[in-house]
Amino acid sequence: MDAGAEAVETIQREMTSFARRARASAGRLHPELSLVSYTLLGHLEESGGCRATDLAAHYALDKSTVSRQVSALERAALIERRPDPEDHRVQVLHLTDTGRRILAQVTESRRTAFRERLADWPAEDLERFAEYLVRYNAWAGTTVSGRPPRR
Amino acid sequence: MDAGAEAVETIQREMTSFARRARASAGRLHPELSLVSYTLLGHLEESGGCRATDLAAHYALDKSTVSRQVSALERAALIERRPDPEDHRVQVLHLTDTGRRILAQVTESRRTAFRERLADWPAEDLERFAEYLVRYNAWAGTTVSGRPPRR
DNA sequence: CTTCCTGGTTGCATAGTACAACTCGGGCGG
DNA sequence: CCGCCCGAGTTGTACTATGCAACCAGGAAG
Numbered sequence: 001m002d003a004g005a006e007a008v009e010t011i012q013r014e015m016t017s018f019a020r021r022a023r024a025s026a027g028r029l030h031p032e033l034s035l036v037s038y039t040l041l042g043h044l045e046e047s048g049g050c051r052a053t054d055l056a057a058h059y060a061l062d063k064s065t066v067s068r069q070v071s072a073l074e075r076a077a078l079i080e081r082r083p084d085p086e087d088h089r090v091q092v093l094h095l096t097d098t099g100r101r102i103l104a105q106v107t108e109s110r111r112t113a114f115r116e117r118l119a120d121w122p123a124e125d126l127e128r129f130a131e132y133l134v135r136y137n138a139w140a141g142t143t144v145s146g147r148p149p150r151r
Numbered sequence: 152m153d154a155g156a157e158a159v160e161t162i163q164r165e166m167t168s169f170a171r172r173a174r175a176s177a178g179r180l181h182p183e184l185s186l187v188s189y190t191l192l193g194h195l196e197e198s199g200g201c202r203a204t205d206l207a208a209h210y211a212l213d214k215s216t217v218s219r220q221v222s223a224l225e226r227a228a229l230i231e232r233r234p235d236p237e238d239h240r241v242q243v244l245h246l247t248d249t250g251r252r253i254l255a256q257v258t259e260s261r262r263t264a265f266r267e268r269l270a271d272w273p274a275e276d277l278e279r280f281a282e283y284l285v286r287y288n289a290w291a292g293t294t295v296s297g298r299p300p301r302r
Numbered sequence: 303c304t305t306c307c308t309g310g311t312t313g314c315a316t317a318g319t320a321c322a323a324c325t326c327g328g329g330c331g332g
Numbered sequence: 333c334c335g336c337c338c339g340a341g342t343t344g345t346a347c348t349a350t351g352c353a354a355c356c357a358g359g360a361a362g
Contacts, residue, residue, distance in 0.1 A: 007277035014284035019173035123155035130158040133165035
């Protein structure tokens, strides 16, 4: 096996290992927020408010799943639903001030953790690693197996 | 923000994104095998048989979780339990021929997927990416957040 | 108005997991 | 040998995240 093929094996193994551990820790990213909630909140921050259906489509989640997550986030007062005057079926989701604050906290805490973790990497390696990850994830349908999800 | 800090942000974002998608697809790695089952089977293959407790310790899973996974794998005839003549409390787990076959199938299918996905990467990049991943995962307690798991 | 589409909720089922209580066998000190 | 504690595994219970299907309500086209 040549070095390239060997490298592919290693990439596969390491990605699998990462996926497994990530799965185990996704629920306790933060006492307040699961990985999915964090992602949804982040999306709301970026988009400045959107519909539940948009979230479902964007993250390939079932609308029922999003509905429940949204309910939980609303119960926790991190987001609020605003009726859409244009279309009464729609609820536009917005971060509350609390939501923005918690999101910022978690983001900051994760940022610190990542910085610490990558502290002794040379800048050149960081940049290359970042570029590789982007390239890897850009491949349509990033999954553990490397194959696109069904749907 | 300097380029290194920017790269750390990107790494965080991409790892998060990968983790989320991996989580979503972990259950349907293969019709036969979840990501966890696949990992356990792989460990049995490598180790040539071990105890359920060893699996639990190695993967930081509860022994009850492993016990149920093992039951399922045994029901599917992918592994078998052999009594340990040395210690009657112990069941040494071994792959069956079917288990070896399925494991090989899944491994092959994933290998193909990864090869395809990484097909147009220069060998040099593959090697560096592999090395970065190893270095990243080697950091004690690989999680999504970058922080070690509680326990 | 009737029909169809769309956004969202809810009931039901499932997977994966942890924790705790329990059983059973093994190893030791007396 | 006996009593005790420990370690391997199992089982009961509960919880989370999830998907699918059925459903409801608002909107749009005829």
